[in-house]
Amino acid sequence: MFNNEKILLQAEIIAIGNEVISGLIQDTNGRFLSHQLHLLGINVARITAVGDDEGSIFNGVEEALGRVDVVIVTGGLGSTHDDITKGVLARVFNSEMTYDHKVMDMLEIKFKERQQEVPKRVRSQSEIPEAAVVLYNEKGKIIQQKRIYHGYQSDVKVTNNKSIFPKNMKFKVGRYHSLKLEEPFLSRNFEITMRCNKTNIAMAFENKKDNVYGFQFHPESFLTKNGKILIKKILSA
Numbered sequence: 001m002f003n004n005e006k007i008l009l010q011a012e013i014i015a016i017g018n019e020v021i022s023g024l025i026q027d028t029n030g031r032f033l034s035h036q037l038h039l040l041g042i043n044v045a046r047i048t049a050v051g052d053d054e055g056s057i058f059n060g061v062e063e064a065l066g067r068v069d070v071v072i073v074t075g076g077l078g079s080t081h082d083d084i085t086k087g088v089l090a091r092v093f094n095s096e097m098t099y100d101h102k103v104m105d106m107l108e109i110k111f112k113e114r115q116q117e118v119p120k121r122v123r124s125q126s127e128i129p130e131a132a133v134v135l136y137n138e139k140g141k142i143i144q145q146k147r148i149y150h151g152y153q154s155d156v157k158v159t160n161n162k163s164i165f166p167k168n169m170k171f172k173v174g175r176y177h178s179l180k181l182e183e184p185f186l187s188r189n190f191e192i193t194m195r196c197n198k199t200n201i202a203m204a205f206e207n208k209k210d211n212v213y214g215f216q217f218h219p220e221s222f223l224t225k226n227g228k229i230l231i232k233k234i235l236s237a
Contacts, residue, residue, distance in 0.1 A: 010068040016075035029074040095131035141182040149175040155197040163193035174218030
C-alpha cells in the first residue's frame with residue numbers, strides 16, 4: 001500500500017463470471033491487474049466479484065464509477081451464451097451497440113489460418129458499444145531483457161515528430177521493469193515515439209487516432225527535473 005493514498009488515482013477491479021463466484025476458478029486477473037496498477041502509482045481500493053447476472057454487473061459497475069477514478073472490468077467477454085458484459089456496459093454508458101468491421105476482419109483472418117469459417121457465436125465479438133474505444137491486438141509481444149533495469153534511470157529521446165512531445169527532446173526517467181517490446185513492431189495505429197538512448201528499446205507509444213498513450217516510465221519520473229512538462233503534456237493530450 002501507499003503512504004498517502006488520498007493523493008493517488010483510485011481504482012476498482014470487477015471480476016465477472018459464475019465460475020469465479022462459485023469457486024471453480026481463481027480470480028488471477030484481479031491479482032495481476034492490482035499489481036500492475038500499483039507499479040503505475042494507482043491505488044486499488046477494492047476488488048469485487050460478480051456473477052453473470054445483468055443486475056449485478058450493472059449495479060457493480062455503476063456504483064464503482066461513483067467511488068473511484070478508474071474501473072477495470074475483467075471476464076464475461078467471450079462468445080458463450082452467458083457472456084453479457086458488453087451489453088450491460090452499453091446500458092451503463094447509454095450507448096448503442098455497433099458492428100466493428102476491423103474486428104470481423106481480424107476474426108476471419110485468424111479462422112482462415114485454421115481453415116475454418118468464423119462460427120456464428122464467435123461473430124458476436126465484432127459487436128461493440130458505440131461509445132467504446134477498441135484497442136486492437138496487433139501482435140505486439142513483450143519479452144525479457146538480458147539485464148535488470150528495474151530501479152535504474154535512463155535517458156530517453158523523442159524520436160517521432162508525431163509525438164505529443166517535441167522531436168529530439170530528452171528526458172531522464174526511472175525504469176520499473178526489465179521487459180521490452182519485441183521488434184520489428186508493425187502497427188497501423190500505434191507508433192513508437194520515444195527510445196532509450198543507450199539500448200534503443202521503445203519507451204513510449206502513441207495512437208493519435210484513438211488518443212491512447214503509453215509510457216514505460218516509473219511514476220516517480222514525474223518528480224525529475226522534466227516532471228512538470230511530462231505531466232502537462234500528458235494531461236493536455
